[in-house]
Amino acid sequence: MSETVLTSPARPKLFVPGQSSLAPGVERYVLKGGGTAVFELDKGDRVExxxxxxGQGVEIAAFAPGGKSDLEALGLKGRGKPTGIQRALGADSEDAQRVRFGLFRRGLDIGGVKAASVLGPDCVPGDVVSLDVERSVLAVFGAPAEPMIVWEQTPATDILVFILRANPRLLNEAKLPEPIAEPRLDIRINISSAESFEVHEGEYIQIIDVAGRQCSDFLAFNRRALDRGEVLGLDSTTTRSMIGAAYPKPGLYSKFFDRDRNPLVEIVQDTVGRHDTFNLACTTRYYEDMGYFGHPNCTDNFNDALKDYPIGSYKGWPAINFFFNTNVDCHNNIWSDEPWSRPGDYVMMRALTDLVCGTSSCPSDIDASNGWNLTEIHVRVYPKDTSFKRSIGYRMAPDAPLQLTRESGFHPRTSALTRNFGEYRNFWVPHCYSNAGAIDEYWACREGAVIMDLSPLRKMEVLGPDAEQFLQGIITRDVRKLAVGQIYYTPMCYEHGGMVDDGTLFRLAENNFRWIGGDDASLIWLKEQLAKTNYKVNLKTATSELNNVAVQGPKSREILQKIIETPPGRPTMQELGLFRFTIGRIGGVAGIPVLVSRTGYTGELGFEIFCHPKDAPGVWDAVMAAGEPFGIQPFGFDALDMVRIEAGLVFGGHDFDSTTDPLEAGIGFTVPQKKEEDYIGKAAIEKRRANPLRKLVGLEIQGNEKPAHGDPVFVGRAQVGAVTSAMRSPLLKKTLAFARVDVTHSATGTALEIGRLDGLQKRFKATVVPFPFYDPEKKRVKM
Structure with a gap:
């Protein structure tokens, strides 16, 4: 395979109009650690x-067209049963479901063939195994993994898969993703055309962008209303009103309504994240105004496709424009650009009533809306008893492969207590819990104890003989002073001093560390910096192997003392000091292995418990049972935002970003001036320290109205800063906020105003005050 292909993960080609980021005939996939994938391979193809x-092995099985084992077609010899693949196929994951069904629909038995293994525990990033395909086979790949014990550092890791096709498929022959079940309808929408079809209540509708960057308009009409002589189709204005949101950001509404406010479809899965929900399907008028008379358009195509239904024809159709990349800028102008979608991306909907639907392949080849290259759209309709988990697409970086929103190991417990979930860092997390709410949960944290799922935190293992030296040049704290069993709270910064992320660094052993951050940016940054060195360090992402709950509140220690047993020589819950961790088990010497840290994000005495996802329900149950006499409550992100602001704790994306240095973020204590060794951003930070421009301050605000993130802060007519976070404090009976302001107006007692509306018509009076607002001496954390 060409060098361009092999180096594309590290040096991806820039996207240009109408051009793929990969060479023609090259396909790129990621085989997830612990996961499986299946590919149809033809003679002359090459797999890399x-x-x-x-540190990750790959197990491979191959089927000849007749169903017999044929590893020889890949130049491999079978050495035993595919036990790793079989174990991975037992998982409750979408990739396992897809491979299981792919084998089932072909009548293939994975247990009846042999497997070969390549790579392994000694492989390092950049190693390549090439397989030349001698004849057509169906190949199944697995990245076997055993559950990682929480104090080990052996997570399953991902494998990059490139397939170089000997005979690249034409765009209209592009391979579709494997179905997850048998579709009831399987419809190909040809280029520049539209099709109509009927869907029953409860069925699933999948709209697939076959080759990528191709828009598809979607219409839906209430079938029962049509039978009554009423035309009730998707209505964008009603939908915006019902959902309570416009469309200024990526994503889709959870449901779409007709003008009588009847829900027609709900979004179940979206692998793209950028669509249009307020414009018409393209019309004759659009092309005529551009000088293209008689150009095909979606409106005329829909009029023709729906002519057999009592709907009528229109000059313009209000539609959901899937994969159409539009947005609204700050000047209220609508703009569009090339779609974000890639080959095989899709949207999955569930029909909420019987529907008549229309789907198009948009014919616009005069602008960027279809990437300057028209391709096809595919529609699958699945029976209502098919199981699809609600998820949206997520990419760790713009050029990274797709991941779908995940459920943590604690989800079976949290989902039984609330339906109020939101997406956070590619995980579903509870906003608040039924029969309680954020205020109740807030008081439980301040007065008793709470338990909260914090599994979205990003985890990375950093180990090797040069791990300490490597980290010393990355983070602002002095790693050489970090003892085994101790934890640092620290930022890492870019060269200009702006923050990459903040997080905690655990020292598990002399050369073994674990980074836990809030964002993927820190993991990407660590990998990028290691690639510039010759350090003997291994980096392994462990987010999927480590789930964690926070147990916080003044009663938290008493609760955990009842269930956590630690081995001799390890601190007990009573002995565990602030920013220290210990290991132990729940349920005796053969019980659930856990790592417990005395850390938190609430301003209270608190702990975090780390475990493998398979053990998460058992951990939740044990904590809840032990905490019942103390009135423990589950705790959501809405309440967390309240307690962390009171406690003066900053949040990435709100109180800091890549333009903000740690001093401006209010965490100057994490940047010691006495650290002699250089680290990334040190020179810029010290220069900023000597010449500060902005400062994060606390504000007390008159009245009960709460400002929002981004609201401008004024002195007279001059804007001197902006609000970063705000809350109404039940305990302190005040409205409080963080704001980043010019240092000239940052002194305690300074009077400021927060602008609403246009900044002049409505203002909140505010006064600069010290923070933390709650327990400023942090006595409660040190209890």
Whole structure:
């Protein structure tokens, strides 16, 4: 395979109009650690496997067209049963479901063939295994993994898969993703055309962008209303009103309504994240105004496709414009650009009533809306008893492969207590719990104890003989002073001093560390910096192997003392000091292995418990049972935002970003001036320290109205800063906020005003005050 292909993960080609980021005939996939994938391979194809983080083996099985084992077609010899693949196929994951069904629909038995293994525990990033395909086979790949014990550092890691096709498929022959079940309808929408079809209540509708960057308009009409002589179709204005949101950002509404406010469809899965929900399907008028008379358009195509239904024809159709990349700028102008979608991306909907639907492949080849290259759209309709988990697409970086929103190991417990979930860092997390709410949960944290799922935190293992030296040049704290069993709270910064992320660094052993951050940016940054060195360090992402709950509140220690047993030589819950961790088990010497840290994000005495996802329900149950006499409550992100602001704790994306240095973020204590060794951003930070421009301050605000993130802060007519976070404090009976302001107006007692509306018509009077607002001496954390 060409060098361009092999180096594309590290040096991806820039996207240009109408051009793919990969060479023609090259397909790129990621085989997830612990996961499986299946590919149809033809004679002359080449497969290349490369570990993204190293230390991961790959198990391969292959089926000849008749169903017999044929590893020889890949130049491999079978050495035993595919036990790793079989174990991975037992998982409750979408990739496992897809591969299981793919084998089932072909009548293939994975237990009846042999497997071969390549790569392994000694492989490192950049290693490549090449397989030349001698004849057509169906190949199944697995990245076997055993559950990682929480104090080990052996997570399953991902494998990059490139397939170089000997005979690249034409765009209209592009391979579709494997279905997850048998579709009731399987419809190909040809280029520049539209099709109509009927869907029953409860069925699933999948709209697939076959080759990528191709828009598809979607219409839906209430079938029962049509039978009554009423035309009730998707209505964008009603939908915006019902949902309570316009469309200024990526994503889709959860449901779409007709003008009588009847829900027609709900979004179940979206792998793209950028669509249009307020414009018409393209019309004759659009092309005529551009000088293209008689150009095909979606409106005329829909009029023709729906002519057999009592709907009528229109000059313009209000539609959901899937994969159409539009947005609204700050000047209220609508703009569009090339779609975000890639080959095989899709939207999955569930019909909420019987529907008549229309789907198009948009014919616009005169602008960027279809990437300057028209391709096809595919529609699948699945029976209502098919199981699809609600998820949206997520990419760790713009050029990274797609991941779908995940459920943590604690989800079976949290989902039984609330339906109020939101997406956070690619995980579903509860906003608040039924029969309680954020205020109740807030008081439980301040007065008793709470338990909260914090599994979205990003985890990375950093280990090797040069791990300490490597980290010393990355973070602002002095790693050489970090003892085994101790934890640092620290930022890492870019060269200009702006923050990459903040997080905690655990020292598990002399050369073994674990980074826990809030964002993927820190994991990407660590990998990028290691690639510039010759340090002997291994980086392994462990987010999927480590789930964690926070147990916080003045009663938290008493609760955990009842269930956590630690081995001799390890601190007990009573002995565990602030920013220290210990290991232990729940349920005796053969019980659930856990790592417990005395850390938190609430301003209270608190702990975090880390475990493998398979053990998460058992951990939740044990904590809740032990906490029942103390009135423990589950705790959501809405309440967390309240307590962390009171406690003076900053949040990435609100109180800091890549333009903000740690001093401006209010965490100057994490940047010691006495650290002699250089680290990334040190020179810029010290220069900023000597010449500060902005400062994060606390504000007390008159009245009960709460400002929002981004609201401008004024002195007279001059804007001197902006609000970063705000809350109404039940305990302190005040409205409080963080704001980043010019240092000239940052002194305690300074009178400021927060602008609403246009900044002049409505203002909140505010006064600069010290923070933390709650327990400023942090006595409660040190209890």
């Amino acid at each position: 496997l490369s570990p993204l983080e190293g």
